[in-house]
Amino acid sequence: MNIRVLGLPLAVAALLALGGCSSPTVVTLQNGTQYLTKDTPKTKNGDGFYEFVDISGKHVKVKADDVATVRKEK
Template identity: 70%
Template sequence: MNIKQLALPAVLACCAMLAGCSTATVVTLQNGTQYVTKDVPKTKSKDGFYEFEDISGKMVKVRADEVATVKQED
């Protein structure tokens, strides 16, 4: 077999594995504001904040006491 014939299936397999790694998550604040993230947000930091990137690519930092729920999107 030639390298070109092996490359396409290998690239497709890698893409499929990476697609399975991200888990869309909804972060709901106490005031009702919702942020949809590509991945599960980092847990509360030492300074009491959640940090995550929303689906538009914007970095968001929210105080932990303002967060009502963090759950996976259905």
């Protein structure tokens, strides 16, 4: 009985905490193309590319030189 009573609130709290970790970001390229991402893009060490997944689920890899701005969505 105690596991059921405590389990549901703990599961809800865990889901809310994970949902708060994402930070939507707008990546704007030099040519004006914009991508909306779920999380801040990561750069790979040494190869000079940004890699991210846009909101449609598409994996995108662009040269760091082609990126104009990376800003968090408000």
